[in-house]
Amino acid sequence: MAGEASEAIDKNVLWDGGRSPFSVSYGKMMMWFFLVSDALTFSGLLVAYGFARHAFTGAWPVGEQVFYSMPFLSGHYPLLYVALMTFLLILSSVTMVLAVEAGHRLDERSVKKWLALTIVGGLFFLGSQAWEWSHFIHGSAGYITTVDEGKYWLTEEIPHGKTAIDVEGFGLVANRGEDNEIEYTGQKAIEIYNSRVNHVSGANMTQNEYGPPQYANFFFFITGFHGFHVFTGVLLNVIVFISLMKGTYRRRGHYEMVEKSGLYWHFIDLVWVFVFTFFYLV
């Protein structure tokens, strides 16, 4: 199995042991090592999510019923926004792999072009995620609970600093979405509203209108951790882009740094593929 390399390679790129295992450079191999450990972290998070979901006895929220909004549009567009986010990340992965390919042809102009597009794609993804978070946290008009454990959904949102009486057409809906749905309006609705124990609207770490508290907690942690990775990836790509502009890789004679940050970038796309399936679809 093990033996000496047949050909002497440049001392500058050899590892300290005098050999280069797997015939990859030190940096590239360490990027793979990092990605292996990082992928194990994400596996742990997603399995923890699966654990919470299978152990929970009530109804777990369904992706297309929670995420159905589009910016600038009202109405129901289930999963469309998150699908666009997925496309965005896939496309920025494609531009990254094209940058790596151009690097192998030593075509610096194309490397710059594709890497710049990758950075733009990453920034757009981050912006989309910010919108998604803001929408998730803000939520809808929400629901109230009463002493006798009744649950009533609000038909109209109550603006900050106002009460139910100020809202025109204020109403409450009990058993929403079921066969015995009842709507209360006018004085009766305001009476019930004033007897509330709790008003849940949107999501925070302790309660949310979509389902059990763990649901929002996992949403914040998993997509937040992924978003942090995207942010780091954009940062790495910007650093590589600056080095490209300064001609560092031209002088070095190879563009492997683009390949290394590309590995990280594809990994982000890879994680998103799993988050998309297990958080939004299944």
Place this chain on the structure above:
Amino acid sequence: MERDDLIANDSYSLNATHDAEHGRVIRKKIYFVTILLSVITTAEVLMGVFFKHGTAIWPFVKWSFIVMTLVKAAYIVVVFMHLGDERKSLKYMILAPYAIFVLYLIFVGITESNFINEVWQTYGE
């Protein structure tokens, strides 16, 4: 046994360059994978919208989501991350931890949580 540590010309990662002709072949493959990933994602979203949770067909839909995800992941790792072009030993070093630990973790996590669910349902709060 096949020796996997020999470094021939151009096989070292820093020397991995190719000409314009070969570049066209590689780009063709990249575009093919792009279209494939887009088609699978579109199919996933459409299935997510049209099939409802709790229907008789749902378990089948759920498993097709998982299979499609694994196909997407495989294309990203093998083509985009070039793992398909690396040495066999490097491939196994990267993939083995998942075959061993993550499959086991999934098995343990899902089995145990189903038992916890059963206990809650049987004995209540």
